[in-house]
Amino acid sequence: MTFLFSVSSVFAQGPKVVVVGAGLAGLTTAYRLQQQGLDVHLYEARQRVGGRILTATVGGYDTELGGMNFCDGGEATNTRKLIEDLGLELIESKVRISHLYFDGEQFLSESAMLKEKVDPVELKTKLDKLKKTSQNMREVLDNLFDRNDILYKTSEVKLAGFEGGSVDKLSSHYVNTLYYMLLGGIAPVHQENLIDFATIKGGNSLLTETLAQLLGDRVHLNYPLTKVSKGKNRAYLLTFSDKYQEEADILVLAIPCSIYTDIVFEVGIIPEARLSHIKEVQYGENAKVIIPFAKAPEDLTTIVTNRVVGFFDAAGTILTVYYTGKASHFDKNSFEDVFRQEVPMLQKRFGSALIVSLLKPTYAKDQPFMLYDTVVGYSWPNDPYVKGSYAYIAAGQEKVLTEITNDQSEQIKTLFAPIDRHLYFVGEHTSTLLNAAGTMEAACESGERAARMIVKSANGQ
Numbered sequence: 272m273t274f275l276f277s278v279s280s281v282f283a284q285g286p287k288v289v290v291v292g293a294g295l296a297g298l299t300t301a302y303r304l305q306q307q308g309l310d311v312h313l314y315e316a317r318q319r320v321g322g323r324i325l326t327a328t329v330g331g332y333d334t335e336l337g338g339m340n341f342c343d344g345g346e347a348t349n350t351r352k353l354i355e356d357l358g359l360e361l362i363e364s365k366v367r368i369s370h371l372y373f374d375g376e377q378f379l380s381e382s383a384m385l386k387e388k389v390d391p392v393e394l395k396t397k398l399d400k401l402k403k404t405s406q407n408m409r410e411v412l413d414n415l416f417d418r419n420d421i422l423y424k425t426s427e428v429k430l431a432g433f434e435g436g437s438v439d440k441l442s443s444h445y446v447n448t449l450y451y452m453l454l455g456g457i458a459p460v461h462q463e464n465l466i467d468f469a470t471i472k473g474g475n476s477l478l479t480e481t482l483a484q485l486l487g488d489r490v491h492l493n494y495p496l497t498k499v500s501k502g503k504n505r506a507y508l509l510t511f512s513d514k515y516q517e518e519a520d521i522l523v524l525a526i527p528c529s530i531y532t533d534i535v536f537e538v539g540i541i542p543e544a545r546l547s548h549i550k551e552v553q554y555g556e557n558a559k560v561i562i563p564f565a566k567a568p569e570d571l572t573t574i575v576t577n578r579v580v581g582f583f584d585a586a587g588t589i590l591t592v593y594y595t596g597k598a599s600h601f602d603k604n605s606f607e608d609v610f611r612q613e614v615p616m617l618q619k620r621f622g623s624a625l626i627v628s629l630l631k632p633t634y635a636k637d638q639p640f641m642l643y644d645t646v647v648g649y650s651w652p653n654d655p656y657v658k659g660s661y662a663y664i665a666a667g668q669e670k671v672l673t674e675i676t677n678d679q680s681e682q683i684k685t686l687f688a689p690i691d692r693h694l695y696f697v698g699e700h701t702s703t704l705l706n707a708a709g710t711m712e713a714a715c716e717s718g719e720r721a722a723r724m725i726v727k728s729a730n731g732q
Contacts, residue, residue, distance in 0.1 A: 435555020554659020
């Protein structure tokens with residue numbers, strides 16, 4: 272039986288809050304709690320803060336190996352407010368998305384085929400039916416196109432690039448994403464091919480680094496969490512990899528679901544069924560490769576192949592290539608061999624516009640603001656602290672990952688509802704912004720919401 276009680280009535284001096292995970296969600300939570308005068312400490316497994324936000328300077332240009340566009344989820348209301356509060360500056364622009372499909376020999380216009388084969392009304396009707404009868408996005412595509420059709424192939428790769436999972440794994444929940452892709456856009460929040468684009472001047476890592484600086488000595492790096500046990504007086508006892516232990520009256524888990532399998536949870540900390548569902552949340556197979564250009568090519572139409580999809584920044588001087596599926600699992604030893612397979616295609620498409628040799632790519636270091644003078648790549652599936660790019664809804668997980676409930680006047684995902692108002696879950700996977708799933712806005716929203724709820728509990732509300 273669960274007994275709800277006022278946190279402030281139990282901890283007369285105020286509760287000690289421990290946030291585990293210093294990505295954007297965890298940093299936002301800790302910062303907002305600090306602003307309200309709570310005793311909060313933040314523990315991070317890496318030697319840096321920022322999680323999946325990782326700025327690099329490539330060929331003289333600031334760019335992102337992780338989260339890039341704050342508008343990926345739409346308006347980005349929460350993130351914009353946080354950025355404004357911190358006095359940081361956004362660079363905003365419009366980016367036109369268009370692709371050529373490379374079949375191994377020639378480049379074929381995807382947009383021409385979309386105009387020829389796609390009727391919006393008929394497509395919407397068909398997709399609405401397929402959403403109900405299909406288990407995954409592979410079945411949806413199989414009912415729309417022949418597997419040799421170029422639109423089948425481009426849709427397959429773009430879905431994997433935007434939503435994270437392969438079409439065999441992606442739930443039919445994502446038919447709306449496919450609908451707008453086939454109309455020339457990207458997703459429900461980017462319905463046309465001209466999308467809003469926003470990054471922080473100086474790099475997105477400035478956001479997370481600034482938050483860490485404001486938290487000061489309350490940020491503790493190189494502390495991977497290994498065990499959560501019951502402590503004294505209903506507190507949590509946290510054990511980290513070096514055997515260091517810390518107690519928390521309120522615990523905030525700001526870590527990806529993919530990491531829960533690395534942590535031992537004492538029986539009763541999280542109900543067994545919930546913990547099982549959390550561990551089953553799937554993460555995308557996406558890696559990023561950044562290619563700098565001396566000057567923008569005359570034609571910014573980029574490329575889709577059977578395993579990568581690319582797009583330019585607003586200036587046309589940085590080409591970001593998303594690797595999907597198995598190809599995204601490269602490391603510093605295999606990156607050059609993996610990337611070499613794209614070199615002939617890139618040379619054929621862009622020729623002398625390329626600023627650097629494509630033959631000496633570099634695998635990025637897990638540190639922000641590193642300088643690179645050549646092509647650079649980073650694999651999120653091979654990152655031990657996340658094991659993937661961002662969470663997605665796999666086939667069969669539609670209800671458990673979209674069910675919403677109310678607590679403390681806040682809407683929350685039922686799976687990630689607080690436990691006894693002492694254990695909270697934050698991160699992009701917990702956000703109720705279902706059209707912004709997997710984005711920096713989703714991470715920020717979850718942190719803002721959790722902080723509000725914890726403050727209410729601490730004040731006896």
